Amino acid sequence: MNTLTMHPPSAFWRxxxxxxxxxxxxxxxxxxxFALLSELEGDVREAQLAxxxxxxxxxxxx
Numbered sequence: 001m002n003t004l005t006m007h008p009p010s011a012f013w014r015x016x017x018x019x020x021x022x023x024x025x026x027x028x029x030x031x032x033x034f035a036l037l038s039e040l041e042g043d044v045r046e047a048q049l050a051x052x053x054x055x056x057x058x059x060x061x062x
Contacts, residue, residue, distance in 0.1 A: 001008055009017070
């Protein structure tokens, strides 16, 4: 609602606002998603590369 004229924005400005919002939010959400995925992938790789516990320890806690 435009507080100066008390009219809702025209369809043109609603579309422009929506496009600008997506032009900013979509890449940001995409970047955050890929950053999170790469962090999780790094954690999985570190866990896979970690040396396995000794067999005696594994049987002691089994």
